[in-house]
Amino acid sequence: xxxxxxxxxxxxxxxxxxxxxxxxxxxxxxxxxxxxxxxxxxxxxxxxxxxxxxxxxxxxxxxxxxxxxxxxxxxxxxxxxxxxxxxxxxxxxxxxxxxxxxxxxxxxxxxxxxxxxxxxxxxxxxxxxxxxxxxxxxxxxxxxxxxxxxxxxxxxxxxxxxxxxxxxxxxxxxxxxxxxxxxxxxxxxxxxxxxxxxxxxxxxxxxxxxxxxxxxxxxxxxxxxxxxxxxxxxxxxxxxxxxxxxxxxxxxxxxxxxxxxxxxxxxxxxxxxxxxxxxxxxxxxxxxxxxxxxxxxxxxxxxxxxxxxxxxxxxxxxxxxxxxxxxxxxxxxxxxxxxxxxxxxxxxxxxxxxxxxxxxxxxxxxxxxxxxxxxxxxxxxxxxxxxxxxxxxxxxxxxxx
Numbered sequence: 001x002x003x004x005x006x007x008x009x010x011x012x013x014x015x016x017x018x019x020x021x022x023x024x025x026x027x028x029x030x031x032x033x034x035x036x037x038x039x040x041x042x043x044x045x046x047x048x049x050x051x052x053x054x055x056x057x058x059x060x061x062x063x064x065x066x067x068x069x070x071x072x073x074x075x076x077x078x079x080x081x082x083x084x085x086x087x088x089x090x091x092x093x094x095x096x097x098x099x100x101x102x103x104x105x106x107x108x109x110x111x112x113x114x115x116x117x118x119x120x121x122x123x124x125x126x127x128x129x130x131x132x133x134x135x136x137x138x139x140x141x142x143x144x145x146x147x148x149x150x151x152x153x154x155x156x157x158x159x160x161x162x163x164x165x166x167x168x169x170x171x172x173x174x175x176x177x178x179x180x181x182x183x184x185x186x187x188x189x190x191x192x193x194x195x196x197x198x199x200x201x202x203x204x205x206x207x208x209x210x211x212x213x214x215x216x217x218x219x220x221x222x223x224x225x226x227x228x229x230x231x232x233x234x235x236x237x238x239x240x241x242x243x244x245x246x247x248x249x250x251x252x253x254x255x256x257x258x259x260x261x262x263x264x265x266x267x268x269x270x271x272x273x274x275x276x277x278x279x280x281x282x283x284x285x286x287x288x289x290x291x292x293x294x295x296x297x298x299x300x301x302x303x304x305x306x307x308x309x310x311x312x313x314x315x316x317x318x319x320x321x322x323x324x325x326x327x328x329x330x331x332x333x334x335x336x337x338x339x340x341x342x343x344x345x346x347x348x349x350x351x352x353x354x355x356x357x358x359x360x361x362x363x364x365x366x367x368x369x370x371x372x373x374x375x376x377x378x379x380x381x382x383x384x385x386x387x388x389x390x391x392x393x394x395x396x397x398x399x400x401x
Contacts, residue, residue: 117203140178193236
């Protein structure tokens with residue numbers, strides 16, 4: 001196996017590219033005198049040292065790792081379709097292999113012998129087996145280690161009841177943020193936490209709380225079955241996963257109404273867009289009812305994007321928009337004026353709230369990201385530019401000091 005220097009290509013990432021790490025044969029192959037691991041284990045085992053978040057395997061291509069937000073082709077031999085299938089099938093139990101061959105895709109967790117954990121997605125493309133694997137850190141990082149707004153998230157973690165939503169695109173770090181929030185609750189509250197995960201990404205150790213983690217496909221037949229059973233398990237805190245349909249969101253609202261603290265995720269880019277995504281799950285005749293449920297039970301929305309960092313030692317950093325419900329926000333939700341919520345967030349700094357532009361402004365001013373990166377991802381670049389100059393724009397796009 002040759003010494004490899006990965007070639008950077010942009011892939012769902014913007015902004016400044018960090019320095020390229022060197023992938024040597026020693027970093028992929030086992031040390032001298034040690035037995036050869038399975039090929040997949042060797043590739044996965046090299047990810048932590050390289051600070052890679054993801055590994056991609058496909059027929060006819062060399063392995064690809066995402067490092068610092070960029071996909072990098074390793075200078076290793078291309079893998080044939082037969083080899084990719086053989087490498088991937090090594091990781092499957094017989095039951096998993098049957099499910100994959102019947103359905104064409106499979107989500108599962110995979111552990112190396114040393115306990116390092118990976119979230120795996122096996123699928124078919126152009127008739128061949130392909131794999132995407134994400135490295136999951138064994139220790140749950142703190143808010144500060146993740147560069148998250150700690151005071152705001154600690155406040156959300158302190159609620160005893162209600163609905164809290166984590167929004168963002170795939171790969172924006174929602175699962176890690178939820179894990180950090182749950183670990184905060186675990187350290188302070190004597191309560192029962194139940195999670196439904198597909199697959200389990202972080203394994204918790206009981207501290208003051210008792211935590212039950214249910215993995216779809218192993219501990220329960222499917223997501224809906226697990227959700228229906230949750231209320232019979234005496235939970236105080238529920239991690240319900242993705243709000244993917246009306247049934248799941250109805251459950252989340254009902255659970256919040258009956259005194260539980262419920263966490264869920266959404267695929268949305270901003271807090272304002274999150275409200276639209278929620279309402280899109282339901283027919284128009286139910287929108288008034290859903291707004292009423294949100295008015296009474298929604299405690300907050302955290303929306304985040306992961307951006308490439310220019311600060312030494314930091315590969316990626318989150319830009320985080322935070323909404324924490326207050327009387328004004330609840331009134332706007334009830335009246336269907338969600339578009340005005342961003343103005344309340346902008347003025348809610350003392351309550352722990354911040355808009356994306358405020359978060360981006362801070363990241364630029366503290367040297368975490370380039371100004372160009374902030375402008376590229378900002379929902380309103382003109383407002384961000386004014387913030388950087390010490391001004392802001394009101395609703396009528398007038399300059400306010």
